[in-house]
Amino acid sequence: MDRILITSAIPYINGIKHLGNLVGSQLPADLFARYNRARGREVMFLCATDEHGTPAELAAAKAGKPVDEYCAEMWQVQKDLSDGFGLSFDKFGRSSSEQNKALTQYFAGRLFEAGLIEERSETQVYSHADGRFLPDRYIEGTCPNCGYDRARGDQCENCTKQLDPTDLIDPRSAISGSTELEQRETKHLYLLQSRMRDQLRDWINSKTDWPVLTTSIAKKWLDDGDGLQDRGITRDLDWGVPVMRGTEDWPGMEGKVFYVWFDAPIEYIAAAHEWADAQGLSQEDWYRWWRTDQGAEDVRYVQFMGKDNVPFHTLSFPTTIMGTNGVGHETWKLVDYIKSFNYLNYDGGQFSTSQGRGVFMDQALSILPADYWRWWLLRNAPETSDAEFTWQSFQGAVNKDLADVLGNLVSRVTKFCRSKFGEEVPSGGVNGEAEARLINELQTRVETYTRHMEDIEIRKAASELRAIWVAGNEYLQSTAPWAAYKEDPARAAGIIRLSLNLIRLYAVLSAPFIPNASKTMLEALNADDAWPDDVAAALAHLPEGHAFTVPENLFAKITDDQRDAWVTQFAGQRA
Numbered sequence: 161m162d163r164i165l166i167t168s169a170i171p172y173i174n175g176i177k178h179l180g181n182l183v184g185s186q187l188p189a190d191l192f193a194r195y196n197r198a199r200g201r202e203v204m205f206l207c208a209t210d211e212h213g214t215p216a217e218l219a220a221a222k223a224g225k226p227v228d229e230y231c232a233e234m235w236q237v238q239k240d241l242s243d244g245f246g247l248s249f250d251k252f253g254r255s256s257s258e259q260n261k262a263l264t265q266y267f268a269g270r271l272f273e274a275g276l277i278e279e280r281s282e283t284q285v286y287s288h289a290d291g292r293f294l295p296d297r298y299i300e301g302t303c304p305n306c307g308y309d310r311a312r313g314d315q316c317e318n319c320t321k322q323l324d325p326t327d328l329i330d331p332r333s334a335i336s337g338s339t340e341l342e343q344r345e346t347k348h349l350y351l352l353q354s355r356m357r358d359q360l361r362d363w364i365n366s367k368t369d370w371p372v373l374t375t376s377i378a379k380k381w382l383d384d385g386d387g388l389q390d391r392g393i394t395r396d397l398d399w400g401v402p403v404m405r406g407t408e409d410w411p412g413m414e415g416k417v418f419y420v421w422f423d424a425p426i427e428y429i430a431a432a433h434e435w436a437d438a439q440g441l442s443q444e445d446w447y448r449w450w451r452t453d454q455g456a457e458d459v460r461y462v463q464f465m466g467k468d469n470v471p472f473h474t475l476s477f478p479t480t481i482m483g484t485n486g487v488g489h490e491t492w493k494l495v496d497y498i499k500s501f502n503y504l505n506y507d508g509g510q511f512s513t514s515q516g517r518g519v520f521m522d523q524a525l526s527i528l529p530a531d532y533w534r535w536w537l538l539r540n541a542p543e544t545s546d547a548e549f550t551w552q553s554f555q556g557a558v559n560k561d562l563a564d565v566l567g568n569l570v571s572r573v574t575k576f577c578r579s580k581f582g583e584e585v586p587s588g589g590v591n592g593e594a595e596a597r598l599i600n601e602l603q604t605r606v607e608t609y610t611r612h613m614e615d616i617e618i619r620k621a622a623s624e625l626r627a628i629w630v631a632g633n634e635y636l637q638s639t640a641p642w643a644a645y646k647e648d649p650a651r652a653a654g655i656i657r658l659s660l661n662l663i664r665l666y667a668v669l670s671a672p673f674i675p676n677a678s679k680t681m682l683e684a685l686n687a688d689d690a691w692p693d694d695v696a697a698a699l700a701h702l703p704e705g706h707a708f709t710v711p712e713n714l715f716a717k718i719t720d721d722q723r724d725a726w727v728t729q730f731a732g733q734r735a
């Protein structure tokens with residue numbers, strides 16, 4: 161398990177992501193990437209923007225911009241925000257890249273060879289006023305299920321029923337509003353997922369260590385009702401990956417593009433290609449992550465995503481990979497572990513991009529630094545059930561965990577040392593019973609923490625980390641170096657020497673959660689970030705006489721006034 165490939169569900173391009181999106185995909189993936197790097201493993205951490213599909217075109221039209229220009233701008237916005245949150249991607253690519261186009265066409269060609277793609281004739285809605293077909297969200301009308309009059313061609317937002325454009329009652333064009341519509345025959349490609357059903361079922365059944373959320377969703381789609389359905393993977397649109405069979409034209413498919421859900425997961429692979437190209441590396445360099453016949457056989461591949469993305473990652477994308485591997489020319493890496501999440505809700509309702517409800521990444525960073533958000537979000541990650549963000553809970557976690565426990569310890573120890581012994585690790589004093597007890601407790605806790613991080617049990621890891629911080633505070637409280645100093649300065653020096661080392665240990669263990677504060681702590685201590693496998697050794701790591709500086713206050717408390725103001729500020733709809 162020395163090389164780890166990590167991907168986060170790729171965020172859609174049509175807006176700024178909310179905290180729900182962040183904690184359901186990119187942030188836990190970052191936690192795991194940082195942890196694995198800290199353990200000395202070779203990590204490839206990939207993400208990208210998901211740029212195709214009708215919502216991107218509609219958002220661009222609304223912004224009055226050509227869709228490619230709109231996507232390029234929004235990619236930069238999302239890239240800057242992910243940097244702001246400290247998301248440590250090796251590459252943040254784009255699904256509209258040339259690399260993804262070529263790979264998507266390549267996989268389609270291979271799947272066709274494997275007999276897993278079929279042409280089918282179907283009726284689609286054609287608009288005379290717009291001179292085009294109206295797939296997915298390009299068409300609106302009344303929901304046949306609930307009567308909602310603004311249902312879209314792919315889904316009714318009111319009752320969530322999945323729809324086809326031809327299901328809508330009184331349909332109209334979402335572009336022009338025209339009702340001059342006609343049902344026309346058109347040809348499309350279908351991915352024959354149903355043929356892969358047994359193979360997929362065997363594979364899913366073999367994943368006994370996966371989260372139940374992941375396997376239960378996969379099994380539901382495999383076997384509920386009529387079972388796994390074939391999927392249309394092409395659309396009559398201009399924006400997207402042109403339909404080609406590898407590098408050759410696909411007769412009858414001129415002017416069509418692949419459906420966004422076909423090309424989006426392939427971007428995981430393309431992002432590695434983009435990563436290599438951006439640095440002038442060769443094909444070998446990214447093949448060793450993705451091609452099991454070219455050096456990737458020892459890679460462990462872990463994916464992160466919210467629950468609504470699970471069907472595509474447990475069934476559709478694996479069909480693409482298994483189907484291609486079955487042709488036998490070359491073999492691609494199949495996912496080893498899928499970490500999925502329930503939803504984070506916002507203050508009694510849902511986060512919603514379309515309704516501008518909740519706190520969005522740009523707003524969050526404009527009021528507090530990334531580590532405050534990272535800590536609350538990860539500590540409350542919606543793993544086994546949905547979770548809820550409230551300002552009260554956020555204030556509590558920041559003030560109690562970050563400020564009172566961790567920040568306070570760092571500040572008390574470094575300031576006390578400076579005033580009594582100067583800015584260097586003091587000498588004198590030896591470890592006694594209190595130290596032995598602390599070391600014992602921490603040894604067990606660090607092992608537990610490590611196990612939770614290996615298992616990607618995020619809430620459990622966070623509460624163990626907090627317990628590790630608390631143990632240090634209790635140690636300081638009970639040994640009271642400020643009192644000991646009056647009677648026995650050497651004893652106080654011993655306590656402080658151990659406590660300075662404790663700060664280094666905390667910085668290293670906490671870095672995956674709160675990377676910026678950890679960096680500040682390590683810089684103040686002039687210390688390295690070696691992982692504390694052996695706690696006793698780690699707590700004697702900084703030698704006597706080692707120079708340090710007192711860091712700035714790590715965390716400011718959130719006042720009740722601030723909290724109340726944010727409750728009001730974020731109650732409505734985002735402008």
Ligand SMILES: Nc1ncnc2c1ncn2[C@@H]1O[C@H](COP(=O)(O)OP(=O)(O)OP(=O)(O)O)[C@@H](O)[C@H]1O
Nearest residue numbers: 169171172180181184185465466467503504512513
């Ligand atoms: N409230 C939520 N809590 C946790 N994860 C979420 C939530 N909403 C979306 N996600 C996840 O966020 C990731 C990125 O989602 P994406 O950019 O496609 O937006 P989305 O699913 O369309 O959300 P929205 O409809 O709110 O914009 C996906 O993995 C998705 O499952």
Ligand SMILES: [Zn+2]
Nearest residue numbers: 303306316319
């Ligand atoms: Zn409906």
